[in-house]
Amino acid sequence: MAKTVLIVDDNRYIRQALCEQFQRESDFEVCGEAGNGREAIAKALELHPDLIVLDLSMPVMNGLDAARELKRLMPTVPLIMYSAFGDTFMEQQASLIGISDLVSKSQPAAILVSKARNLVYHNAA
Numbered sequence: 001m002a003k004t005v006l007i008v009d010d011n012r013y014i015r016q017a018l019c020e021q022f023q024r025e026s027d028f029e030v031c032g033e034a035g036n037g038r039e040a041i042a043k044a045l046e047l048h049p050d051l052i053v054l055d056l057s058m059p060v061m062n063g064l065d066a067a068r069e070l071k072r073l074m075p076t077v078p079l080i081m082y083s084a085f086g087d088t089f090m091e092q093q094a095s096l097i098g099i100s101d102l103v104s105k106s107q108p109a110a111i112l113v114s115k116a117r118n119l120v121y122h123n124a125a
Helices: 012-023 037-047 063-073 088-097 109-122
Strands: 003-008 028-034 051-054 079-083 101-104
Touching: 003 012, 003 037, 003 109, 012 028, 012 109, 028 037, 028 109, 037 051, 037 063, 051 063, 051 109, 063 079, 063 088, 079 109, 101 109
Parallel strands: 003 028, 003 051, 051 079, 079 101
Antiparallel strands: none
16 A cells, blocks of 8 residues: 655645655655645644655745644654755754654655655554
């Protein structure tokens, strides 16, 4: 059975590209999209995804604040921070919050899918 993914990014072109990338994979299904952190929380509570991929820099509520709330509400759902921005402080914050992995937008999308697959299939035990 395919694992469900919620894609969260304020850039609709990036959301569309990520949706297309995950839809090409037979073991993933995109269950929803969100354009900011607050919307992500509402969608996650409605859709109960197996994985959430979220951007760091978004309007209304950024990725770190959304991740804090998502981990409180859904502590077992893995989160991948997919961002163009990354520094040591952000990585430390992500780790403290419980974000499972960080992937740079400069890396090929296949790396994101590979890390997602590892999180939802190999760490699910």
